[in-house]
Amino acid sequence: MTLLLSLVSAFFLFISSSLCHPLDPLTPQEIHTVQLSIQTSHSSSSPNITFHYVDVDEPEKHHVLKWSSSNRHHAPFPTRRAKAVVRVGGKTHELIVDLITGSIVSDQVYKGYGYPPFTFEEFFKAIRLSLKHPSFQNSILRRGLDLSEVSCLPLTVGWFGEAAKRRVVKVTCFYRNGTSNIWARPIQGISLLVDVEENRVLSYSDRPREPLPKAEGTDFQRQRPSPVSCSGNNNKITITGNSVKWASWEFHVAFNARAGHIISTASVFGRRVLYRGHVSETFVPYMDPTQEWYDRTFMDVGEFGFGRSASSLVPGMDCPAGAVYLDGHMAGTDGSAQMVPRAICIFELYTGNVAWRHTEVGVPGKVITSGEAEVNLVVRMVATVGNYDYILDWEFKKSGSIKVGVSLTGVLEMKATKYRNSEEIRRDIMYGNLVAENLVGNYHDHFITYYLDMDIDGEANSVVKSELRRKRTKAGERSRRKSYWTAVKETVKREGKGRFEVGSKAVDIYITNPNMKTKIGNEVSYRLISGKAAVSLLADDDYPQRRAAYTKYQVWVTRYNRSERWAGGFYADRSRGDDGLAVWSRRNLGIVNTDLVVWYTLGFHHTPIQEDFPVMPTLYDYFELRPANFFDSNPLLQS
Amino acid sequence: MTLLLSLVSAFFLFISSSLCHPLDPLTPQEIHTVQLSIQTSHSSSSPNITFHYVDVDEPEKHHVLKWSSSNRHHAPFPTRRAKAVVRVGGKTHELIVDLITGSIVSDQVYKGYGYPPFTFEEFFKAIRLSLKHPSFQNSILRRGLDLSEVSCLPLTVGWFGEAAKRRVVKVTCFYRNGTSNIWARPIQGISLLVDVEENRVLSYSDRPREPLPKAEGTDFQRQRPSPVSCSGNNNKITITGNSVKWASWEFHVAFNARAGHIISTASVFGRRVLYRGHVSETFVPYMDPTQEWYDRTFMDVGEFGFGRSASSLVPGMDCPAGAVYLDGHMAGTDGSAQMVPRAICIFELYTGNVAWRHTEVGVPGKVITSGEAEVNLVVRMVATVGNYDYILDWEFKKSGSIKVGVSLTGVLEMKATKYRNSEEIRRDIMYGNLVAENLVGNYHDHFITYYLDMDIDGEANSVVKSELRRKRTKAGERSRRKSYWTAVKETVKREGKGRFEVGSKAVDIYITNPNMKTKIGNEVSYRLISGKAAVSLLADDDYPQRRAAYTKYQVWVTRYNRSERWAGGFYADRSRGDDGLAVWSRRNLGIVNTDLVVWYTLGFHHTPIQEDFPVMPTLYDYFELRPANFFDSNPLLQS
Structure with missing residues (x-):
């Protein structure tokens, strides 16, 4: 539920010849083509067709890779099709539309549980x-x-x-x-x-039981830009259509009504790292089992869409001066193209830190200080889902790292209460904290799950779990030490073992390419540096938990399957947990030296406080994909 | 081991009348006074006196508080004394020098285990x-x-x-x-x-056993400043002597030969938060039990000193344009005053994020986006201990948060090996990874432990542990939910229970003032938001672990004691673990509604990779002290 009023119909602004990448989002013209095709084919049966999902029908990965690895003029451009999900006469139709001919390639009625996103x-x-x-x-x-x-x-x-x-x-x-x-x-x-x-x-x-909170001083209307004038050398960011080049990075960024923004075919120094990455699902269960609150167990991405919730970014406030903006296009309820102005911003950021440094005093007669200020590239969007605002960042570092960050802000979802002071509360169970007079901020969680189709130097990857284990020195070692730790590495064989907790043990997770070695014989890899530990605390048999079963582990690894992108299942509204990551993982397929997907969940347990009222200071967490023996030496010295 | 060659004798630059805070570091003049007094009193017994520690003899906390809470002209300025530790004739002397009269107040020989820091x-x-x-x-x-x-x-x-x-x-x-x-x-x-x-x-x-590594391409000499011109409104930072005012914050910053930089008497909106905070100790054990490496189990702060290791900061590279710099002063081996130019920098940082935001579409006919770009104040120093560089940040937020961050960079400590390629290694145990031909980067840890004398609205504080626990709904609740979680809060009664792991359970830690309530009756508090989980994996009976026993938990809480500031004990060199945090905690004193110290350890397990060679990309972690019902509402709206 967001910028409806600023949405602008933008038909015919682009023509399909402006496409430059098979993963480009649908143009307004293409959305129009989809709308016309489906209206024409179904209007006789029902005048009310509602469009719930209109997206590129993702081309086969090997076609995209063939095209992108070729000279871009020789390999064929993959077939351009759209996938649409519409409701007609109380039924859910899944359609594939050929975007060149405008013809409907297939039209099937979905008969499983769950419904498509609301409009x-x-x-x-x-x-x-x-x-x-x-x-x-x-x-x-x-x-x-x-x-x-x-x-x-x-x-x-x-x-x-x-x-x-x-x-x-x-x-x-x-x-x-x-x-x-x-x-x-x-x-x-x-x-x-x-x-x-x-x-x-x-x-x-x-059931009028609680007074209306007076809630004084709740307005916070203002826009305060950074008083710091930060102008990056944005001429260094080359954007062609949806393709971005910056420093040693190349990637594709697309606005998507469901996921928000999608990063594709990301490579560094010409070497592949990430085929696709985006938010897959969110889960926001409230911890109040009473009649009006028990069912607040939101899966915002599948039930509504992060792209649909995109806020038009405010220059200077949401993104620094000098940022480049991309508009987003999506289909409205009637299938017509709608635009979100400034849906995505891209900017260089001086982080305030150094990327590396060293002061050397060991060379006689000299003090040598070397180093480099850290400047990253940030690709940002903001999803405002009702009261909450999620700031979603993909941050690319010259070191080869990808840092994925989420900030939570916005307004709490609150409940009226008769209590005006915490000291009045004696025996009542509150399910939250008093954050203002007559207002309880209910306990809840935020889980933001990322889909990460890793392609470290190619599709065939493995996952290596490196556990740091204490060893006791033996008499034979004649050491004065009694202990040390060593890294015990193990390739994870099957999906059933590809589930990891964060923080409970000293374990590092590497995504490796077992077919590629560095010059000195190390397997090339990226390390997953996890964020804070937070998994769902709900009981496994509880209904919301069955639907969001994937929130029991922060890291999952599955074998790539083109149809598996939405951790809570495609039809998330009223879903029953019979589709989604936890189900797929149960197949227990082999995941050695094959195309893999890593799923990472950033989790926040939120016990609201008065500072969160009337609007919440940003709460941030991130994970990082960091090269580990991917390069022969520190790549920062090569740039 | 750092900027010796850039150290400048700087006698008589300041006179003691320039003192404006009882916790001001010793001036060059004062250091000279200490040197003269001790040389005079001891030169007859031995011509070789070495100075290992010369610092302000910390005034009684209640004296400082009385002075700082008064009008600053009425309450008496606490007695100004210096504490010195010198070696004379093979003995360790602890001396107190009166800085006004230059007389020695006390002189005692230390007879316990361990030695003072090296010079x-x-x-x-x-x-x-x-x-x-x-x-x-x-x-x-x-x-x-x-x-x-x-x-x-x-x-x-x-x-x-x-x-x-x-x-x-x-x-x-x-x-x-x-x-x-x-x-x-x-x-x-x-x-x-x-x-x-x-x-x-x-x-x-x-024992020549390994070839000398060729190690080609190892030079990295260069200084690359940020290409982004970031100029903060530094006129907003008011620095008087060592006292800093910025936004709603006031605090004191001091350079210290042992700790690096010390933040004292920090208050926000005139309310006290932190009496003193600084790095207390570091522990860097290497995980190689062989003859030449087993004893690399460094406690850099106690064995040498983070301030002594301070690098002169490079404008534009270490700190952005517009940063304000403070020089540091300390006593050299002979007791004379030495200066580290630009030891500390202070700057405003636009973090690239928003401090808060919200887009509201629920008001008919309007789309209202409000928010504020996040601008923090950073106080930074860099300690270069041999090969490693630690970037140590105190970051103050307008929201009332204090974020304490450490970045690791510099050069690995490496070991020569006959192996040129990882594939040649068959049965040998390597205790590390091959990072270049003939070079192993040995496994090791970095633990950086902070001393945090919290004074939330006064000295009398408690620690509340809030554990998020799953509850099953009962038949009587007639809920369609089967489970939810709630926060089970418990005041931690004694030091023995004031030890916390990070990440293994859903536990929040609050430092509260049980005597102060918000307007709506919540106990004022700050929440400790921890960083990544990492504790020492060494066996408890191993010698290095006995000395650094405090690294078994990332959070400890003890009752304030003026003499307890160094987690590994004051005499860390060759210490036996009979002094320090783990020993103090064993007293099991009550910690309810009393003056408390919180100890937090940022931990890194480091399994080196080729990217760390020849110089390492920055690795970062942080913890945060975040107001939680300290304010009646979001303080960002008050500024």
Whole structure:
């Protein structure tokens, strides 16, 4: 639920001849082609077609690689097709559209569990229906509130064992009271269940139990740019279409309605590192089992989409002066092309640190200080999913590292309470902390899971687990030491062993290419440097956990499969956990010297505090893919 | 072992009337006073007095607090004394000198285990003795090497159960071969044990077993500043003497020969947070139990000193344009004042991120994006201890957070080997990885332990452990959820329970002031956000681990005691582990609502790779002290 009002129809702005990479996102013209083809073929059966997913039908990886490794003029450009998921007459259709001819290549009805993502229009319709609902209007009047000051939010409802037969949202409302902070005054007790396809309120409940929080001083409207004027040498960033060259890096960046931004075919010094990387799913379960909160177990990417939630970036505030911006295009509810201006920014960043340094005093008569200030390239987007804002960074280092960072900010999802002071709370279980008078910030988690199709010097890769283990010295070693540690390396054979916890043991994870050696015979590899430890604490048999079972480990490795990109399954809304990473991993395929995908989850357990009110200071975590015997020596000295 | 050659005698540059804070470091004049007093009192007994520690004798905390909380003109300035540790006639003297009168207040001989830190001159003398040693010269000639191309390094020898009766170093040498990288060609097999007080070589060994590595392409001499011109509004940083004001922060920064830089009396919005914070000790054990390497178990801060190792910062490379620099002063071997130019830099940093943001689409007819670019204040120094460079940052955020970061870079400590290619290695145990032809980068750790005397709104603090625990919903709750987590909070009663692992469980640690509440009744506190999990893997009964027993936990909490600042004990050289954090913690004192010290260790297990050669790309980790119900709401909106 984001920049609807700033979305601009942008038909015919580009023509398909401007394509320069097989993984380029759909152009507005191509989106239009998809819309026309599907409308033409289905309008006779139903006038109401809603478009839930329109994307490039990802070409076969070997076609893309053949094209990109060739001289770019000789190898054939892979077939350009679109994949669309639409709802027609209460059914989910999966279509493939040929973008050259405009013809429908295939059209199948999906019959499994779960629904495709909601669209903006569906959310807005649910809000309009709620605001017009007579019982709702009565409740608002009864509370002495002004209807024109009410904002509502449709929430996905998860799955809790029922036989889900409708696409529904639960609408919950807030009182703005003249402010621009809609979140600070939840109108506790009111909720409406809305069928977004039948356009009707299925049920209404009003259990007024808690006062409306006064919530004073909640406005925070302002934009404060950096007082530091930071101008990178942006002329060094070469952007051709969606292809980016900077320092020794080359990669492709695409805006995507579901994933947000996607990095593809990333190579450093002409050597392949990452075929594709993007956010695969998020899981945000709230820790309040009561009637109005138990079902807040969001999977934002699959239920709505990070790209759809993209904020137009604010120059100087979201990205520094001198940043380059890319617009994003996606299909609206009716299939027409919509634009998000400045959806992605790309900028050079002086991190404030050094990339390397050394002061040497051991050469007689000299003090030699050498080093280099660290300047990275950042590719950023911001997804604002209702109250929360996620700042999503891909940071490329001249050292060959890729640092993937997420910052959490925005506004807490809060609950009204009768308590005005923590000291009044005696026996009540709060499921959160009092963050302001009459407002509880409920406990919750954020799990942001990344899809990382690693191709270290080619597709055939392995994963090596290096465990640091204590050894005791033996009498024969005649050492005065009693112990030391050594790295015990083991190639992980199967998917079932390719699941790792973070932080509990001294274990390093390497993605290696067993067919490639450095000049001195080390296997080329990248090391995964993990972030903070945080896995889901929910019980395995709990419904939300069954749907997001992949959050039990922070690292998974699976064999590459073109159809497996969404850790929570493609049809995440009301899913039952029968698709997704945890299921795929159970096949236990071999993962030695083959095409691999690494899945990494950045996790945050959030126990809200007063500082998070009315808007939260950024909370950051990252992981890093760092070359380890990938180069023959420090690549920073080669640039 | 650092900038000796750039050290400048700087007597009489300042006079003591320039003092403006009781924790100001000793001025050159004051250092001179200490030197004169001690020389006068001891020169009759021995002409050779060496100065190993000369520092402010830390005034009583309550005196400092009384002074700093008063109008600064009314409360008395605490008594100004110096503490010195000198060696005279083979004995360690601890002296207190009155800086006003120049008289010696006390003079005691230390009779416990362990020795004070080495001095520069002692290290250089050991090198000179080695280079002149006839057997050594013979060995070099026999190898066909040119003596003028040899650089030597004195290493501390640790303690392995022997009855240590001398202050010794073990000298190991390298062949520069015309390059400025002294580390790449270890002359394996040669070592000399040197008594630094008797000025003689105690033993010499030459076991030529490994070839001299060719080590081509090892030079990396250059300084590359940031191509990004970043000019902060440095006029916003107000520095008076050693006191710094920036945004809502006020603190004191001091250069210190042992700790490096010390942050004192830090307060935000006029409220106290941190009384003193600094690096307390480091522990760098190598994981090679063989004869020449087993004793490399360095405690750099106690054995030598991070301030003594300070590099003069290079403007534009080490710190951005516009940074403000402070020089450092310390006592040399003979007690005279020496200066490190540009020992500390202070600068505003635009981090590239936002401090907070939100895009709101829920207000009818509007899209409102608010936020603020993140600009922090960084206080930095660099300690170069032989081959390694540590970049040590204190970063202050407008949100009230203090982020403490360490970057590791510099050159690996390496070992010669006959192997030129990893594939040749079959049955040999290597204790490291081949990083270049004939060069092994040995496995090792870096533990950097911080002393954090927290004073959250006053001295009387507690530590609250908040464990996130899974709960199963009960039948009575009539919830469709089966589980959730909640925060189970517990005040840590005694030091014995004030030891925490990082990453193994979902535990948050808060330092609270149980006597202070926010307006809505929450206990004011700061949360410790830990870095990556890494504790020492050595056996508890191993000698180096006995000396650095505090590295078994990353977080410790003890009751404040003025004399307890050095986690590995004050006399770290050849210490036996009978002093230091692990010993103090065993007292098991109560730590509820009293003055507390938190100890945090940033740990790195380092398995070297080829990219670390010839100089290592920066490896970074940090921890953060983040306000948690310290403020009534987000303080970023108040500035």
